[in-house]
Amino acid sequence: MVSSTPLIELENIRRCYGGHDGAPEVAVLRGVSLSIAAGEFVAIVGASGSGKSTLMHLLGCLDRPTSGTYRFAGRDVAEFDADQLAWLRREAFGFVFQGYHLIATESARENVEIPALYAGTPAEQRRERASALLARLGLGERLDHRPGQLSGGQQQRVSIARALMNGGRIILADEPTGALDSHSGQEVMALLRELAAAGHTVILITHDRDVAAQAQRVIEIRDGEIISDSGAQPSAQALPAPDMAAAGQGSSLPWWKTFDEVARSAWRVMWLNRFRTALTLLGIIIGVASVIVMLAIGLGTKQKVMAQMASMGATTLYLYSAQPPEGGPWGVLSEADMLAVAKLPEVDLATPVIGNQRTVQYGNVSRDIYVYASNEQLPGIHHWPLAQGRFFNAAEDESLAPVVVLGHKARKQFFRDEPNPLGRQLLIGDAPFEVIGVMAEKGKESGADYYDEMVFIPYQAGRARVYQDILEPEYATLTAMSTSQVNAAGEAVRELLLARHGREDFQVDNAAAKVQAEADTQDSMTRMLGLIAAVSLLVGGIGVMNVMLMTVRERTREIGIRMATGARQRDILRQFLGEAVLVTLVGGSIGVLLGLLLGTGLLVAGVPLIFSLSAMLAAFACAVATGLLFGYLPAKTAAALDPVVALAAE
Ligand code: ADP
Numbered sequence: 001m002v003s004s005t006p007l008i009e010l011e012n013i014r015r016c017y018g019g020h021d022g023a024p025e026v027a028v029l030r031g032v033s034l035s036i037a038a039g040e041f042v043a044i045v046g047a048s049g050s051g052k053s054t055l056m057h058l059l060g061c062l063d064r065p066t067s068g069t070y071r072f073a074g075r076d077v078a079e080f081d082a083d084q085l086a087w088l089r090r091e092a093f094g095f096v097f098q099g100y101h102l103i104a105t106e107s108a109r110e111n112v113e114i115p116a117l118y119a120g121t122p123a124e125q126r127r128e129r130a131s132a133l134l135a136r137l138g139l140g141e142r143l144d145h146r147p148g149q150l151s152g153g154q155q156q157r158v159s160i161a162r163a164l165m166n167g168g169r170i171i172l173a174d175e176p177t178g179a180l181d182s183h184s185g186q187e188v189m190a191l192l193r194e195l196a197a198a199g200h201t202v203i204l205i206t207h208d209r210d211v212a213a214q215a216q217r218v219i220e221i222r223d224g225e226i227i228s229d230s231g232a233q234p235s236a237q238a239l240p241a242p243d244m245a246a247a248g249q250g251s252s253l254p255w256w257k258t259f260d261e262v263a264r265s266a267w268r269v270m271w272l273n274r275f276r277t278a279l280t281l282l283g284i285i286i287g288v289a290s291v292i293v294m295l296a297i298g299l300g301t302k303q304k305v306m307a308q309m310a311s312m313g314a315t316t317l318y319l320y321s322a323q324p325p326e327g328g329p330w331g332v333l334s335e336a337d338m339l340a341v342a343k344l345p346e347v348d349l350a351t352p353v354i355g356n357q358r359t360v361q362y363g364n365v366s367r368d369i370y371v372y373a374s375n376e377q378l379p380g381i382h383h384w385p386l387a388q389g390r391f392f393n394a395a396e397d398e399s400l401a402p403v404v405v406l407g408h409k410a411r412k413q414f415f416r417d418e419p420n421p422l423g424r425q426l427l428i429g430d431a432p433f434e435v436i437g438v439m440a441e442k443g444k445e446s447g448a449d450y451y452d453e454m455v456f457i458p459y460q461a462g463r464a465r466v467y468q469d470i471l472e473p474e475y476a477t478l479t480a481m482s483t484s485q486v487n488a489a490g491e492a493v494r495e496l497l498l499a500r501h502g503r504e505d506f507q508v509d510n511a512a513a514k515v516q517a518e519a520d521t522q523d524s525m526t527r528m529l530g531l532i533a534a535v536s537l538l539v540g541g542i543g544v545m546n547v548m549l550m551t552v553r554e555r556t557r558e559i560g561i562r563m564a565t566g567a568r569q570r571d572i573l574r575q576f577l578g579e580a581v582l583v584t585l586v587g588g589s590i591g592v593l594l595g596l597l598l599g600t601g602l603l604v605a606g607v608p609l610i611f612s613l614s615a616m617l618a619a620f621a622c623a624v625a626t627g628l629l630f631g632y633l634p635a636k637t638a639a640a641l642d643p644v645v646a647l648a649a650e
């Protein structure tokens with residue numbers, strides 16, 4: 001059954017090389033016209049260098065002619081775009097090369113599966129068909145062998161199985177027996193004859209006339225021209241040509257269905273080059289780990305500062321007496337000064353404080369501790385609740401009431417065994433004070449745990465009964481009306497006291513601003529370290545790009561093989577992008593682990609640090625994005641390779 005349109009029709013095909021960059025133009029094919037019908041078994045014979053391989057690359061749509069027309073099943077191939085050509089290679093052709101062109105890192109079965117992978121055949125079906133084909137060619141026992149573990153004859157049979165994977169309507173065999181011993185060569189020829197008898201169109205290229213004689217039709221080529229043709233032999237049965245209406249439509253599997261294939265082959269390549277991969281990953285690992293640790297430290301420190309701020313109040317100012325800059329005696333802050341300061345509109349509270357070491361005694365426990373005399377506003381200023389009892393009030397302060405409130409640790413020191421210290425009498429100096437309350441624990445994390453060791457008495461009672469020698473407040477704790485007025489309050493206090501004292505014999509200490517400044521320093525520190533981490537990621541990304549470019553160069557022939565078996569440009573792009581992302585994913589994971597490890601070490605060493613899940617996810621996402629970004633150029637380079645050039649690479 002011979003159809004009216006020939007399957008393959010070449011008309012005055014020329015293929016020239018050179019002609020640019022000063023190189024003389026060489027015509028390798030010089031006007032080849034040829035027509036081959038479906039089901040024919042054709043041998044193209046000619047001396048080495050006569051242009052046979054060039055012709056085969058053109059027939060198999062791996063290359064385009066310089067001029068002339070190639071019609072496949074009646075359609076002009078020049079009109080086909082890259083995807084449609086890939087479709088033709090996949091659906092119509094099966095290549096068998098002299099050098100087998102198997103992918104060295106993949107097993108026999110995986111090599112055979114490749115054309116079906118690009119045709120979108122489901123994995124299960126692929127595996128079955130590849131196994132069946134290999135079994136039919138006598139390699140049922142060798143499915144999982146790598147090409148390097150097979151003899152030449154066996155490798156050639158694997159490549160024939162691969163050519164048949166998608167049907168192999170047209171088998172293009174370029175010197176298939178050239179590298180084989182005579183016995184294996186005869187086996188391969190027998191296989192090709194069998195395929196021809198089964199209706200496959202077989203185009204066999206050889207320099208050996210005896211081999212060519214086994215075909216039904218022999219075409220002789222010399223210096224790029226056909227010099228003889230034994231003529232078409234009508235074939236009894238022929239496989240139909242592929243449905244040209246579907247050209248280029250072939251569905252590729254969605255990327256997530258080929259992901260395991262891509263990941264598997266990427267993993268294999270990474271593993272083969274594990275030392276190089278590990279070095280490349282170092283940048284990513286360090287980048288991700290440092291992002292995580294830096295952010296954790298930043299967060300931890302910030303938390304600490306916030307706690308300090310909360311315990312101190314974000315509106316607190318301190319007012320001290322001082323020696324004026326121009327010299328002279330130290331200033332004295334009087335209670336009248338306090339009253340005037342408290343009346344300023346920016347200032348909320350002004351609490352005078354006298355505090356010193358005094359001997360405090362209860363029963364047989366006697367200690368020198370800090371006795372803090374101030375007024376009833378202290379719990380409010382320090383945002384400090386009571387654990388037990390109550391704080392003294394304004395009336396008690398005015399009436400010089402001998403009452404005392406204990407800090408958390410002071411309570412433990414004096415009343416270790418007593419469940420309820422309220423109502424007990426403490427001796428401060430030699431004045432008795434009644435315990436009326438216990439403060440809650442201020443805690444280490446607030447950075448003000450020294451407060452826990454103190455006892456607190458009313459200011460007036462303190463002056464009258466404990467600090468008889470101290471006539472005026474030692475310093476004052478002020479609070480501004482609001483956080484936004486802290487600086488204004490400080491300035492107003494300064495101006496007021498300057499007017500009252502006539503010289504700067506005092507000092508306003510803006511505690512809130514200090515904590516804020518510390519927080520800001522910490523923030524900019526975190527930002528800077530984050531920047532270093534980001535730079536490290538960038539360097540890692542460049543490393544990935546470098547190694548991917550190297551990979552593409554090393555595997556150019558593999559890319560050619562994949563293209564010859566029908567890979568689209570986007571399949572190649574996807575593969576190499578997948579590899580880059582996998583590399584960075586592995587690097588990102590190791591980085592996260594390393595970050596956690598380092599952070600835990602620091603935590604144990606006492607550095608305040610808080611891990612954040614979002615920081616970890618962000619670092620991880622950064623790594624993957626780096627892979628995508630820096631893998632894109634190499635992947636694009638790979639996808640843009642010319643199939644013939646790629647195949648010829650060593
Ligand atoms: P054959 O397969 O018959 O031995 P080829 O088709 O491989 O011959 O090559 C035919 C001629 O074309 C040779 O002289 C070869 O040097 C030349 N040739 C092949 N490929 C290229 C190329 N990419 N650039 C320049 N010349 C080439």
Ligand code: MG
Pocket residue numbers: 052053054174
């Ligand atoms: Mg050749």
